[in-house]
Amino acid sequence: MxxxxxEIxxxxxxxxxxYLYFSRYLMLRYSVSAYLFTNIFWLIFSLPYKRITGIIAAxxxxxxxAAAAIEQLSKMHNRDLDVPITRIYFWIQIVVNILLIILLQFPIGTYFFPFVSDQSSKVLILTILLVGIVLAGCCEVRIKNIINGKDRYTKVIATFKKSH
Structure with a gap:
């Protein structure tokens, strides 16, 4: 008995x-999920226009x-602090978003966003791209804090271990 x-x-x-270790990456998981769905929608919206550059980029x-999302799922059983695939992905997303913002200012932007037909849709896409840059930057800071033991979960985990 x-x-x-x-044992229980x-x-x-x-x-x-x-679950405490897994929770450290909650913001990253939600962010990667948001990017995944945004990129999927970009792909879906580009398909009917048959603009191959936009389809390939999306x-x-x-x-x-998706690769970053898979890495995030692995954090349930993996206590390594670094998430190299996710880090690379966030930097790629930042660079791509910056390039897309620049390209959207010129007629070539329609090859990547053929569904942008007026100024209001252009502003919407620009806003999404800018928010994406800020979010990826915040996620990169979060990853650095986790790796350096400066996130709030470091103290929570240490306290939890001491109490048991």
Whole structure:
């Protein structure tokens, strides 16, 4: 009876610790998911226009964001602090967003966003791209804080370990 209670308590402790480690990456997971869906929508909206440059760019970014999403799912069982695929993905997303903002200012931008037909849709896409840059930058800061042990979960995890 005592062994069973000890086993249940140990399992509960391990599960709680696993979820604490996993929660450190919550912002990154939500951000990667947002990028994944945004890139998928970009791809879907580009398909009817048959502009191959936009379709290829959207498909590549969808694949990159999917790879980062898979890495984020692996964090449930992996306590390594770094997320190299996600970090590379965020930097690629920042560079691509900057390039797309520049391209959208010229007629060539319609090859990437053929569905942008007026000024209001252009402003909407520019806003999405700018928000994407800021979000990726915030995520990169978050990753650096996790790696350097400066995120709030570092203290929570240490406190939790001490209390058990």
């Amino acid at each position: 005592v062994d069973e209670k000890d 308590a140990r399992k509960k402790y391990e599960d709680n610790l696993k 498909a590549i970014m969808t694949i990159f964001s």
